[in-house]
Amino acid sequence: EVQLVQSGAEVKKPGESLKISCKGSGYSFTTYWIGWVRQMPGKGLEWMGIIYPGDSDTRYSPSFQGQVTISADKSISTAYLQWSSLRASDTAMYYCARHAGSGYYPYWGQGSLVTVSS
Amino acid sequence: EIVLTQSPGTLSLSPGERATLSCRASQSVSSSNLAWYQQKPGQAPRLLIYGASNRATGIPDRFSGSGSGTDFTLTISRLEPEDFAVYYCQQYGSSPRSFGQGTKLEIK
Numbered sequence: 321e322v323q324l325v326q327s328g329a330e331v332k333k334p335g336e337s338l339k340i341s342c343k344g345s346g347y348s349f350t351t352y353w354i355g356w357v358r359q360m361p362g363k364g365l366e367w368m369g370i371i372y373p374g375d376s377d378t379r380y381s382p383s384f385q386g387q388v389t390i391s392a393d394k395s396i397s398t399a400y401l402q403w404s405s406l407r408a409s410d411t412a413m414y415y416c417a418r419h420a421g422s423g424y425y426p427y428w429g430q431g432s433l434v435t436v437s438s
Numbered sequence: 439e440i441v442l443t444q445s446p447g448t449l450s451l452s453p454g455e456r457a458t459l460s461c462r463a464s465q466s467v468s469s470s471n472l473a474w475y476q477q478k479p480g481q482a483p484r485l486l487i488y489g490a491s492n493r494a495t496g497i498p499d500r501f502s503g504s505g506s507g508t509d510f511t512l513t514i515s516r517l518e519p520e521d522f523a524v525y526y527c528q529q530y531g532s533s534p535r536s537f538g539q540g541t542k543l544e545i546k
Contacts, residue, residue, distance in 0.1 A: 365475075
């Protein structure tokens with residue numbers, strides 16, 4: 321059974337750094353792209369970017385390029401999303417999702433809620 | 439970048455009725471690389487349709503997708519109480535991938 325298990329909720333202050341995780345199991349982690357999706361409170365889904373854990377090839381949405389870093393550690397089947405300096409506007413639920421086919425998402429993590437507040 | 443516009447923003451219907459949701463792309467979506475998702479409060483999105491018209495595993499046949507190019511439709515033939523949720527389309531034919539803003543399907 322394919323599973324994506326994300327790290328828990330975080331409460332941070334503006335300017336702090338953060339790295340959230342997404343651990344895949346039940347499939348070959350290195351051979352499927354993993355994407356990250358943001359959902360701000362009460363809003364829709366926003367595609368942030370993707371990573372291919374096999375070679376760490378990474379693509380970003382222009383809206384998120386330079387704002388976040390996507391990475392993966394294939395030795396522990398885990399993908400990451402990180403910020404070097406959080407803003408209040410980064411408050412959102414963040415989902416990881418595994419690709420199928422050309423890039424639709426049949427498998428989703430449970431979400432990681434990030435709250436940034438002074 | 440392809441912008442997806444969903445309509446209507448909110449759709450108010452009763453159980454047993456037919457729902458028709460629209461997703462229009464700002465440019466042609468290559469190879470009908472369009473998916474539909476359902477999201478209920480407090481839950482992750484759930485894949486319903488991929489390749490514009492293929493139902494995902496375990497999705498009831500009352501859900502169907504159609505369209506090509508720039509115009510796509512999700513149809514729910516007979517609404518069940520559990521179908522009231524928010525629906526999103528997503529294109530994966532070009533980079534960056536993108537989602538529509540969502541259609542909320544509410545009980546009338």
